[in-house]
Amino acid sequence: MPGWYYDKKELRSTPSSQDGIDYKTEMRYRKEGARLIIDTGSKMDLGYNTMATGVVYYHRFYMFHSFKQFPRYVTACCCLFLAGKVEETPKKCKDIIKTARSLLTDQKFATFGEDPKEEVMTLERILLQTIKFDLQVEHPYQYLLKYAKCLKGDKVKLQKMVQMAWTFVNDSLCTTLALQWEPEIIAVALMYLAGKLSKFEVVDWIGRTSKHIRWWDMFVEDVTMELLEDICHQVLDLYSQTDANNTPDSPPLQSQKATNQPPPVSTQRSSNGNEKVVSPDQPPPVNVKVPPPSSDVPPFPYQTFTGAPPPVASYATPFAAPMGAPPVVAAPPHLTGPPPGPPPHITAPPPTVFSQYVNHPPPFTAVVPPGAPPFFSANAPPPNQPHRPYYPPPT
Amino acid sequence: MQSNNSRDRENHSSSSSGNHSHSVTMSMREKEKYIETFNFPFCDLTSKYEKVFKIGQGTFGEVFKARDKSNPKKFVAMKKVLMDNEKEGFPITALREIRILQLLKHENVVNLIEICRTQASQHNRYRSTFYLVFDFCEHDLAGLLSNVLVKFSLGEIKKVVQQLLNGLYYIHSNKILHRDMKAANVLITKNGVLKLADFGLARAFSTNKSGMPNRQVIALPLNCRCFYSVVSRFTNRVVTLWYRPPELLLGERNYGPPVDLWGAGCIMAEMWTRSPIMQGNSEQQQLTLISQLCGSITPQVWPGVENLELYKKMELPQRQKRKVKERLTPYLKDPYACDLLDKLLVLDPLKRADADTALNHDFFWTDPMPCDLGKMLANHTQSMFEFLAPSRRAATQMRHQSMPRPTTSAVQDSGYQDRVF
Secondary structure, rough: OOOOOHHHHHHOOOOOHHOOOOOOHHHHHHHHHHHHHHHHHHOOOOHHHHHHHHHHHHHHHHHOOOOOOOOOOHHHHHHHHHHHHHHHOOOOOOHHHHHHHOOOOOOHHHHOOOOOHHHHHHHHHHHHHHOOOOOOOOOOOHHHHHHHHHHHOOOOHHHHHHHHHHHHHHOOOOHHHHHOEEEEHHHHHHHHHHHHHHHOOOOOOOOOOOOOOHHHHHOOOOHHHHHHHHHHHHHHHHHOOOOOHHOOEEEOOOOHHHHOOOOOOOOOOOOOOOOHEEEOOOOOOOOOOOOOOOOOOOOOOOOHOOOOOHHHHHHHHOOOOOOOOOHHHHOOOOOOOOOOOOOOOOOOOOOOOHHOOOOHHHHHHOOOOOOOOOOOOOOOOOOOHHHHHOOOOOO | OOOHHHHHHHHHHHHHHHHHHOOOOOOHHHHHHHHHOOOOOOOOOOHEEEEEEEEEEOOOOOEEEEEEEEOOEEEEEEOOOOOOOOOOOHHHHHHHHHHHHHOOOOOOEOOEEEEOOOOOHHHHOOOOOEOOOOOOOOHHHHHHHOOOOOOOOOOHHHHHHHHHHHHHHHHHOOOOEEOOOOOOHEEEOOOOEEEEEEOOEEEEEOOOOOOOOOOOOOOOOOOOOOHHOOOOOOOOOOHHHHHOOOHOOEEEEEEEOOOHHHHHHHHHHHHHHHHOOOOOOOHHHHHHHHHHHHOOOOOOOOOOHHHOOOOOOOOOOOOOOOHHHHHHHOOOOOOOHHHHHHHHHHOOOOOOOOOHHHHHHHHHOOOOOOOOOOOHOOOOOOOOOOOHHHHHHHHOHHHHOOOOOOOOOOHHHOOOOOOOO
16 A cells, blocks of 8 residues: 655656656646645635645546546646545535636636536546545644744744745645655755745754754654755745746647647746756655765755845745735734634535435334333333343344 | 556556547546546455445445455445435535544544445446445444343443443544444444444544644543633534433534533443433423433533523423432442443533543442453344344334434434534
8 A cells, every 4th residue: 555655756657647748747737736726725715724635635636647537627626625525614516616717718617528517526536536535634834833833043033934934835735745755844844945045044942952953853854955955946946937828738728729739848947957856766765865965065055046045025926926825925824823724714514414314214202112111201110121122032 | 556557547548548639638438438447546346345234324324234255254334425415526424434534543443444436337427336344343232232132241331331431532532523422323343342433423623623633642621611612613413312412402512522421421321221311302302301310400500501502492490400320220239330420411511521530430440340241242143233123123013113213413403404613
């Protein structure tokens, strides 16, 4: 039984890639689907956990099926629909479809077919079987908050750092990081990144002991700097990708033009080398020490941000534009409580939750078998004989 | 896994791939074919089991006893997920039960083995039916208690109640409420191991919805008032009427683990009375029965009860004395048993014993000590389920008596829907 984590080689030999979809296109499809889940969810006031759960279902789904078999936006809606129920923030299927439709072009929405709801319903069963009914998914958010509570230092700076890390976690949903690393590790890596960028250096923390070199040694073991930086790069590379609108659309979307459509060209090469995101021959599992460049690697090697790291404020815009406003930017989390999160806001429960009960028999009227008064008739003496029915004696 | 997968892809590649640029989305036919032939690596077909017979009706579907074809000595219980009238796809109640069962792994909680599917085909419009597959338990407590030939010694009763409370302690520690305690939902294996079953109405009661499953057992301040502030507003239409605690009958929505402890008290008493101790046929009558046993429901014995939604709407018998011990003594000779029941059947949920307190009660720590049920059950080779009892009776003669016991109230209040919060 596999867990839900894959190495980079496996991420390059997905059903989609075996179906002729090149890696970059697949990554773009994953990003676009994830983004639709986040945008639809945000518009419907769903909590960050619901959206993140939906995105994780989505990424897992495409480890078993090809983007050619299942168009990404239908799958995205289906994942959000299921995640809503699992996270106790259910939304009606038709409302999710309606919201998604408002966010998609007609051409993209055409992949939902003639009966979009039917399409999503059929897909839900396939989704459930594919993800092994593994409904409960953990996300980095909770770890982010947990870790932040232990860090000492300037409260304002710390809060700024956590907020930035939170945004990175939001954005990381558009990558396949959730298929590679446990949420604890992603949280550590993105807090490390946010710490670097917001110039918040953690020098002390609650629970520190002599064997802890870095604050995260308290929470995760055997995490190398290479690993952390690899994770950071995967997120940072999102921001350096070219605008998706300039790239040819995927085969699933071009139902009319598709016949003449050449396979998508890779036009997403980025300034800091998109290729770097994935080094298929060198997956760095946590426990394996990859040859250590650590001593001569500069502590903060991100070419993307040459010069001084931009202040937090300037991040909001570039991230918000592609991602939709992350919930936290609007209302920053503070460390005493969870960030503006999912208060249970449900407009109406699904109408059919208990429909299967409707025809059940009415309340039972107590039956008094002969010779055994019910326990509660006045002054009942202990019955000699229980008043339950007898089984026939075994023969 | 990978090999399975690639084999599957080969199977359908003939129909779906071909020309890359040509293949847009799958046609309906292709999609049907794909669904029919895809070998989901994590979701086996129900055909690996062979149905034996129906053993019950759960809150969201029928339950069958079945045999594992690859190991004929292995039996399982298969619970069908009813989806026929679902406008919103896979029922949220079933998703809850699955999630909760996946989280709860304990000797005294029924074990979910896997979820199986039927083959999707033209006959089911390419939509599989799902079954939850559990370890098979030979008996349920209602079935055992209704058979006079099954006689429990005091030590054996202690073992049953102790396991029941152990199960509750575990699920409450994991922040899960069962919400449907009743003898029929308490399973007993032939070796005498008790399993709480039917989590179809169960809910998490923490507001910590950060997706953090509370895997480690954490002691909860179950009996402090602040506890209630974290509970969301739930439906009060849960728990089968006869086992429903007074707070639910009075419309409380911020309830917690004490609702299950009330049910545990009712079940414990039933170990001696052999039938449910308060068989009301309406919510009003149930409250009357409770008042007659536990004394009048007043703000003196239960501070804050006057604020409950239905406190003024229900007719509450006045000047009733508490008679728990008095009425139960004729059945229960053991003073420790009476005393424990007196602490479980407490009107004010905040004063009701929690599972931990109950487990520390002298009842379990005085002679005769709890003792194994396996030996006694070995005398009974036939499965005893409540579900099977009425039909047997009907087969004999007392057809008019074969009415089933009530099930959970969501059943009775037809048209009522569980509010999600």
